[in-house]
Amino acid sequence: MFVRLASKSLINRKGSVLLTIMAMSVSIFVLLGVEHIRSQSKQSFNSTVSGVDLIVGARTGSLNLLLYSVFRLGSPTNNIDWETYQNISDDPKVAWSIPISLGDSHKGFRVMGTTTDYFKYFSYGKKRQLTFSQGKSFENIFDVVLGSQVAKKLGYQLGDKIVLAHGLGQTSFSLHSNSPFEVTGILSATGTPIDQTVRVSLQGLEAVHTHLQKIIQTHGSALTAQPLSELKPKSITAFMLGLTSRMATFGVQRNINNYRKDPLSAILPGVALAELWQMIGLLENTLRLISGLILISALLGLSAMMLASIKEREREIHLLRVIGAPAFFLFLLIQLEALLISFMSMLIGTASLYFSLLIARDLLSSEFGLHIGLNILSYNNILFLLLVVSATIVVSTIPSFTAYKRANKND
Amino acid sequence: MTMAIQLTDVHFSYPEAPDNFILNINSWSVSAGEHVFIHGPSGGGKSTLLNLLSGMLTATSGKVNVLGERLGTMGARQRDRFRANHIGYIFQQFNLIPYIDAIDNIRLAYQFGNNDRQYSIADEIKSLLSAFHIPEIDWYKPVGQLSFGQQQRIAIARALINKPQVLIADEPTSSLDQNNRDNFMSALMTLVSKHNITLVFVSHDMSLANYFGRIDALSDINAAREEN
Numbered sequence: 001m002f003v004r005l006a007s008k009s010l011i012n013r014k015g016s017v018l019l020t021i022m023a024m025s026v027s028i029f030v031l032l033g034v035e036h037i038r039s040q041s042k043q044s045f046n047s048t049v050s051g052v053d054l055i056v057g058a059r060t061g062s063l064n065l066l067l068y069s070v071f072r073l074g075s076p077t078n079n080i081d082w083e084t085y086q087n088i089s090d091d092p093k094v095a096w097s098i099p100i101s102l103g104d105s106h107k108g109f110r111v112m113g114t115t116t117d118y119f120k121y122f123s124y125g126k127k128r129q130l131t132f133s134q135g136k137s138f139e140n141i142f143d144v145v146l147g148s149q150v151a152k153k154l155g156y157q158l159g160d161k162i163v164l165a166h167g168l169g170q171t172s173f174s175l176h177s178n179s180p181f182e183v184t185g186i187l188s189a190t191g192t193p194i195d196q197t198v199r200v201s202l203q204g205l206e207a208v209h210t211h212l213q214k215i216i217q218t219h220g221s222a223l224t225a226q227p228l229s230e231l232k233p234k235s236i237t238a239f240m241l242g243l244t245s246r247m248a249t250f251g252v253q254r255n256i257n258n259y260r261k262d263p264l265s266a267i268l269p270g271v272a273l274a275e276l277w278q279m280i281g282l283l284e285n286t287l288r289l290i291s292g293l294i295l296i297s298a299l300l301g302l303s304a305m306m307l308a309s310i311k312e313r314e315r316e317i318h319l320l321r322v323i324g325a326p327a328f329f330l331f332l333l334i335q336l337e338a339l340l341i342s343f344m345s346m347l348i349g350t351a352s353l354y355f356s357l358l359i360a361r362d363l364l365s366s367e368f369g370l371h372i373g374l375n376i377l378s379y380n381n382i383l384f385l386l387l388v389v390s391a392t393i394v395v396s397t398i399p400s401f402t403a404y405k406r407a408n409k410n411d
Numbered sequence: 412m413t414m415a416i417q418l419t420d421v422h423f424s425y426p427e428a429p430d431n432f433i434l435n436i437n438s439w440s441v442s443a444g445e446h447v448f449i450h451g452p453s454g455g456g457k458s459t460l461l462n463l464l465s466g467m468l469t470a471t472s473g474k475v476n477v478l479g480e481r482l483g484t485m486g487a488r489q490r491d492r493f494r495a496n497h498i499g500y501i502f503q504q505f506n507l508i509p510y511i512d513a514i515d516n517i518r519l520a521y522q523f524g525n526n527d528r529q530y531s532i533a534d535e536i537k538s539l540l541s542a543f544h545i546p547e548i549d550w551y552k553p554v555g556q557l558s559f560g561q562q563q564r565i566a567i568a569r570a571l572i573n574k575p576q577v578l579i580a581d582e583p584t585s586s587l588d589q590n591n592r593d594n595f596m597s598a599l600m601t602l603v604s605k606h607n608i609t610l611v612f613v614s615h616d617m618s619l620a621n622y623f624g625r626i627d628a629l630s631d632i633n634a635a636r637e638e639n
Binding site for chain 1: 508510518520
């Protein structure tokens with residue numbers, strides 16, 4: 001009955017109540033959105049690479065190397081000679097190595113050249129291995145393995161022929177149109193940038209760039225059946241190393257950084273990520289502060305609206321008192337009305353965030369490589385919602401107490 | 412005969428102006444089941460008297476006894492409950508919350524009383540509304556949409572739902588036309604007689620006096636100076 005009274009009273013004042021709900025919804029949308037995207041992008045970044053001890057690239061800052069080699073953000077400064085790679089990965093302390101070669105795209109998705117070791121050693125999330133949902137790793141030069149999102153978006157099946165373009169644009173003009181790559185495998189979804197990437201063999205990329213004309217001249221149409229050993233790559237963009245022992249990490253890192261023939265940088269992905277978070281931390285806190293301030297202003301708006309309503313409702317309050325309502329009941333009634341507004345706003349704010357993410361997630365993952373899940377109600381966000389509830393209670397004590405005082409004054 | 416209301420040596424002033432007595436009643440009483448008509452000009456301490464009887468205000472000094480209970484010695488919460496259970500109140504206007512329907516208005520008053528929650532009140536509310544000639548289609552409309560005559564009749568039902576022994580009416584007919592006023596008065600008088608309710612009825616409309624067995628002038632009850 002009391003909830004009914006409160007809700008009907010709100011419906012009776014729907015104009016100002018709706019505006020207040022809208023203001024509150026927007027602030028909750030921002031609050032939850034900032035927190036969600038912040039934690040999801042962090043998680044997405046953190047889970048993209050795991051179990052890799054060192055990442056090696058041409059000499060550059062550690063953040064730059066991390067961003068372009070793992071997250072496909074930015075571009076490499078220089079390439080590494082294949083021989084250099086060979087030398088370093090021959091070190092007995094190196095258990096495995098994964099060379100990567102970047103710079104091409106397929107219909108907006110990035111193309112990464114690598115070796116079959118990638119599927120054997122690369123792991124993501126909590127040391128989870130890559131698995132194939134269909135097909136298998138490369139065997140021939142023109143074999144292609146797709147990330148799950150790539151296959152889904154472009155509707156590719158095993159055995160489909162695709163064309164690679166140089167550069168990263170969606171409509172690149174320098175199409176390598178006479179290199180018919182064939183899909184031989186599709187990876188299971190990982191929720192990381194891996195899903196957005198097309199993988200080909202280093203030899204395949206090499207063929208596209210340099211040897212293509214030659215190969216076509218010599219082999220004609222028998223091109224697709226070329227085994228991997230036929231072609232040797234000349235250079236790669238970066239490589240990842242797994243070491244035999246964690247203890248060796250710093251020693252190997254030092255050796256690579258002091259490598260004579262090529263200026264190289266070796267980074268520990270964990271350390272570089274920590275550096276990244278430190279940089280982003282300030283921005284994050286600023287965003288949080290702003291969303292907090294928006295929430296406070298919306299709550300003050302709620303309080304002001306309720307306070308104004310009490311003036312209009314003097315006779316109602318008097319009537320409730322005469323039929324036996326204790327003064328404290330009026331305090332609770334106003335609190336209840338404020339909480340109903342708050343709950344409505346949380347519902348609307350959360351739902352609209354959910355639908356916005358539903359719409360924007362594809363754009364975020366294809367444009368920025370950010371994988372944003374739809375589970376908005378994370379531990380932190382539930383905490384934030386509880387905070388909104390308690391802040392509502394605190395802020396609406398002002399109008400509630402006014403109603404209480406009004407109730408005790410009987411003239 | 413037992414006294415429903417007994418005021419002895421009652422003074423009242425607001426704390427902001429402690430020397431300005433609005434009420435000064437030496438002795439005034441109403442016996443159980445009696446129907447009293449009080450007339451007097453507005454500003455004669457009328458609403459203050461009614462607020463003392465209902466326990467909305469407490470006297471500055473003196474004894475206010477209602478149904479054998481001394482209101483001044485009760486706690487605030489006790490007084491609220493006493494009012495909900497034993498005293499019905501009808502105003503000139505704004506007797507009902509305008510945005511909820513008749514049934515909810517009456518149920519709300521019922522819930523502030525000391526009632527057995529298991530008991531289904533809905534049937535009783537409906538029979539009361541029928542008795543007051545409120546058509547069934549109007550039971551579920553916000554009462555603000557009903558005619559004023561209907562609202563005042565629902566107000567009687569609302570005031571009587573907790574079976575009060577005392578009913579206070581503060582100019583309840585002043586906003587009604589002749590026809591509605593007669594309907595209202597006959598419905599009210601029938602009910603209070605039937606349930607043996609003590610009625611304190613305040614109005615400046617002397618034409619209503621013939622419904623009552625006892626007629627008091629406010630100036631005779633209240634000895635405080637009138638020009639306050």
